[in-house]
Amino acid sequence: MSFMQVTTDLFTGFYENLIIFFVTLLGAIPLGLLITFGSMSRFRPIQWLTKTFIWVIRGTPLMLQLFVVLYIPGLLFGVPMRSRMTAALVAFIINYSAYFSEIFRGGIESISKGQYEAGQVLGMTKTQVFFKVVLLQVVKRIVPPMGNEIITLVKDTSLARVIAIAELIMAAERYAGKGYIWPLFYTGVFFLVFNGLLTLLFGFIEKKLDFYKG
Amino acid sequence: MPVLEVLNIHKQFGKTEVLKGIDFQMDEGQVVSVIGSSGSGKTTLLRCITGLETADCGKITVGGRTTFDSTDNRKLTKAEKRENQLCTGLVFQSFNLFPQYTVLRNVTLAKELLVKEECKQQKCPRNEMKARISEIEETAKQIIDSVGLSDKLANYPCELSGGQQQRVAIARALMLSPKVLCFDEPTSALDPEITGEVLSVIRKLADEGRTMLIVTHEMGFAHEVSNEVVFMSDGVIAERGTPDEVFDHPKNARLQEFLSATLRA
Numbered sequence: 262m263s264f265m266q267v268t269t270d271l272f273t274g275f276y277e278n279l280i281i282f283f284v285t286l287l288g289a290i291p292l293g294l295l296i297t298f299g300s301m302s303r304f305r306p307i308q309w310l311t312k313t314f315i316w317v318i319r320g321t322p323l324m325l326q327l328f329v330v331l332y333i334p335g336l337l338f339g340v341p342m343r344s345r346m347t348a349a350l351v352a353f354i355i356n357y358s359a360y361f362s363e364i365f366r367g368g369i370e371s372i373s374k375g376q377y378e379a380g381q382v383l384g385m386t387k388t389q390v391f392f393k394v395v396l397l398q399v400v401k402r403i404v405p406p407m408g409n410e411i412i413t414l415v416k417d418t419s420l421a422r423v424i425a426i427a428e429l430i431m432a433a434e435r436y437a438g439k440g441y442i443w444p445l446f447y448t449g450v451f452f453l454v455f456n457g458l459l460t461l462l463f464g465f466i467e468k469k470l471d472f473y474k475g
Numbered sequence: 476m477p478v479l480e481v482l483n484i485h486k487q488f489g490k491t492e493v494l495k496g497i498d499f500q501m502d503e504g505q506v507v508s509v510i511g512s513s514g515s516g517k518t519t520l521l522r523c524i525t526g527l528e529t530a531d532c533g534k535i536t537v538g539g540r541t542t543f544d545s546t547d548n549r550k551l552t553k554a555e556k557r558e559n560q561l562c563t564g565l566v567f568q569s570f571n572l573f574p575q576y577t578v579l580r581n582v583t584l585a586k587e588l589l590v591k592e593e594c595k596q597q598k599c600p601r602n603e604m605k606a607r608i609s610e611i612e613e614t615a616k617q618i619i620d621s622v623g624l625s626d627k628l629a630n631y632p633c634e635l636s637g638g639q640q641q642r643v644a645i646a647r648a649l650m651l652s653p654k655v656l657c658f659d660e661p662t663s664a665l666d667p668e669i670t671g672e673v674l675s676v677i678r679k680l681a682d683e684g685r686t687m688l689i690v691t692h693e694m695g696f697a698h699e700v701s702n703e704v705v706f707m708s709d710g711v712i713a714e715r716g717t718p719d720e721v722f723d724h725p726k727n728a729r730l731q732e733f734l735s736a737t738l739r740a
Contacts, residue, residue: 373571375567375569378527378571379573380585381526381560382564382565382648383585383647384557384560384585384589385585386557389588393588394573401575472575473575473631473632474633475574475633
């Protein structure tokens with residue numbers, strides 16, 4: 262068993278982590294935004310519904326949610342999940358959209374009322390105020406917490422092994438089963454390097470948005 | 476005909492009645508200052524006139540256009556709401572500039588959005604729209620020059636002093652040429668030594684014949700610049716008159732008390 266062999270195997274596993282990572286980001290950001298608007302809605306039932314949703318999703322382990330998404334459709338509706346990957350993606354997107362939505366809400370609510378009022382007295386419509394005045398300020402404020410959450414997502418992708426997705430750590434565990442423990446520790450390098458790149462990216466974005474203060 | 480007419484405005488927040496029937500009007504080119512202790516309802520009155528608050532009852536007319544009428548239950552269209560909004564302008568106590576835009580962009584943004592929308596509705600050709608937008612920029616530069624900030628066009632608000640920010644805010648409000656320009660304690664957030672530069676801009680506007688409604692704590696300035704001073708107390712207009720009448724010969728007991736308290740301070 263060569264180092265190269267192990268590295269190739271681990272890369273095959275890490276590919277699954279990357280799929281979960283990117284698809285989750287792509288799905289959870291728009292869904293999170295939708296949930297944000299729901300939780301900030303002035304229509305009480307919608308607000309109540311989204312708040313409950315966020316409570317349930319944040320209040321239960323992602324690991325459990327993976328099982329629920331994989332098994333519940335088959336058990337309750339007689340339509341079993343065809344692909345475990347689909348189940349994993351659905352669970353991740355739902356879970357992360359809840360967390361993202363709270364970050365978005367925090368960002369939007371941190372913008373002072375004066376910004377909205379200034380837009381209003383200048384005759385801007387609500388949509389114009391949101392897109393032209395508020396949005397960039399929100400983006401600037403949520404970059405640090407989003408960076409946090411996204412880095413957590415990278416590591417959480419490994420949870421997918423509980424529904425038998427052959428991701429990085431599962432690939433390493435196979436070697437452990439054969440008596441080789443070092444590939445398991447080696448997986449840390451994959452996470453570290455990828456998160457290192459993300460950290461650089463977020464640093465870059467923060468710097469780009471640093472052209473103004475406030 | 477008065478350019479601003481406020482009729483029997485009432486406003487309540489929860490159980491607190493903040494405005495208890497306000498009536499007044501001002502003529503074109505007039506400068507009216509509103510004074511009074513905090514909690515007297517001055518700011519709320521200004522916010523009702525500028526549409527940031529909806530009064531519970533009463534009627535407001537600006538330049539012949541009824542911008543608020545509590546007896547009219549018809550739902551306004553977006554265009555009508557905007558038209559009403561643009562009748563008045565407001566300069567805030569805390570400036571509220573847009574931090575991510577330069578001075579020039581802060582001033583042009585709203586007007587540009589407005590013109591772009593108009594062009595879309597009238598389906599005017601691209602180059603005409605471009606011409607109109609560059610026209611806006613020229614006007615904006617002139618206005619910024621008139622508040623003495625032509626060297627700060629490309630600066631961001633965070634790079635300016637409070638007084639400069641407030642002057643940008645005044646330029647931004649002027650850009651939309653409101654019929655009545657309102658000021659909500661424009662110098663209250665400034666260091667005392669900077670208030671002068673903002674006040675002199677307002678004084679200049681008064682000399683140019685702008686119609687302005689100014690809520691202020693600067694008694695000396697109110698005395699000097701206004702044609703009329705309104706003293707508010709406990710949600711009503713307790714006294715109004717020329718600066719000389721109000722400051723030098725106050726009749727109302729509350730006003731006498733208020734003036735002696737501010738003079739002592």
